Amino acid sequence: xxxxxxxxxxxxxxxxxxxxxxxxxxxxxxxxxxxxxxxxxxxxxxxxxxxxxxxxxxxxxxxxxxxxxxxxxxxxxxxxxxxxxxxxxxxxxxxxxxxxxxxxxxxxxxxxxxxxxxxxxxxxxxxxxxxxxxxxxxxxxxxxxxxxxxxxxxxxxxxxxxxxxxxxxxxxxxxxxxxxxxxxxxxxxxxxxxxxxxxxxxxxxxxxxxxxxxxxxxxxxxxxxxxxxxxxxxxx
Numbered sequence: 001x002x003x004x005x006x007x008x009x010x011x012x013x014x015x016x017x018x019x020x021x022x023x024x025x026x027x028x029x030x031x032x033x034x035x036x037x038x039x040x041x042x043x044x045x046x047x048x049x050x051x052x053x054x055x056x057x058x059x060x061x062x063x064x065x066x067x068x069x070x071x072x073x074x075x076x077x078x079x080x081x082x083x084x085x086x087x088x089x090x091x092x093x094x095x096x097x098x099x100x101x102x103x104x105x106x107x108x109x110x111x112x113x114x115x116x117x118x119x120x121x122x123x124x125x126x127x128x129x130x131x132x133x134x135x136x137x138x139x140x141x142x143x144x145x146x147x148x149x150x151x152x153x154x155x156x157x158x159x160x161x162x163x164x165x166x167x168x169x170x171x172x173x174x175x176x177x178x179x180x181x182x183x184x185x186x187x188x189x190x191x192x193x194x195x196x197x198x199x200x201x202x203x204x205x206x207x208x209x210x211x212x213x214x215x216x217x218x219x220x221x222x223x224x225x226x227x228x229x230x231x232x233x234x235x236x
Contacts, residue, residue, distance in 0.1 A: 001027040001119055002046055002203070006038045006064060007053035007080070016051055016080065016103050023109055028201060035059050042071045045202065046139055048119050049096070049112075051103075054081040065093060074117045124204050128158055128224040138202045149174060149187075150194045154217075158226065162219040164211060167192070 003020055007013040010033060017031040032038035035058055041047070050068050054061035065077045076096040080103050097111035127137045134155050136143045145151055156170050171181050171188055178184065192215065199205045209216040219227060 001048050003027050003029045003049040003051070004038055004041060004047055005029065005031045005051040006033075006035065006056075006061070007031075007051075008033050008056045008058060009053070012053065012080075012101070012103075016108070019103060019105050019108050020051070023105065023112065028203075035064055038064065039067055039071075042068055042075075044141055044144055046141060047072055047075055048117075049076040049078065049115070051078045051080055054079050062093070065095065069093075076115045076117050076119075078111055124202070126204050126207055126222040128222055128226075130155070130158065130224065130226040131229075138204055143198060143202055145198050146194045147191055150191050150198070153191050153195060153215075157215055157217045158224060160216060161227065161230075162216060164209070164214040164216040166214045168213075170215065 001024060003024070005013060005016045005020065007016065013031045013033060017029050020027065020029045030041065032041070035056075038050075042050075047068065050065070052061040052064055061079060061081070065079070068075050068077065077093065078097040078099065079095060080099045080101055082101045094116060096116040097114070099107050099111060125137075125139050127140075129135045129137070134151060136151075136154065145154075152174055153170060156173050157165055167188060168181075171184055174188075174191075175181060175184050195215075196205070196208060196210070199208050204221075207218055207221045209218055
């Protein structure tokens, strides 16, 4: 389950994020103080629930909700505010809830128990495209990595078709023209962490297989045009 919270009051934001993490310890909860990063996040990640402060300096929370609903029509919007005057407009949007601050754990818990769009435990669809530009999609949304070379590392693992790849072998491919691979050891650790953390953030951590000094992918958990091509499929 992926949850975002948007509030330009830092203490209020930290409070709702911490409350959500206590109530839903297995959920991914991300807080934003500004609108644009929250919208950008929603464009590249499936968001199930959004807690939005209505009255913010930068923009009205209702306007943020409208943008989020355009991106994810089944998103559960929960407004939080210290003002009752917005309740009518908020409920006209058929949102999942409206909490008057302070957002106590009891209020948040009761609201989460009555979501407008129940969250199903759906299996993530992981689709890897190798023909043309290399891309990986989760539920049709492209994944973005922190490093450009992380995608290259993933491409190496895909090319292994489920076989394990040692870290040393991956490094020799990533930096094939470099005679001193030891100088890349720290960078390689960053790439491994980026790959692992990005997969976890997108709910597909079970795709990555990690062993001591080696990495691989579980081909049974992904779709890939390369694999289809090699077995005579026509999906590519």
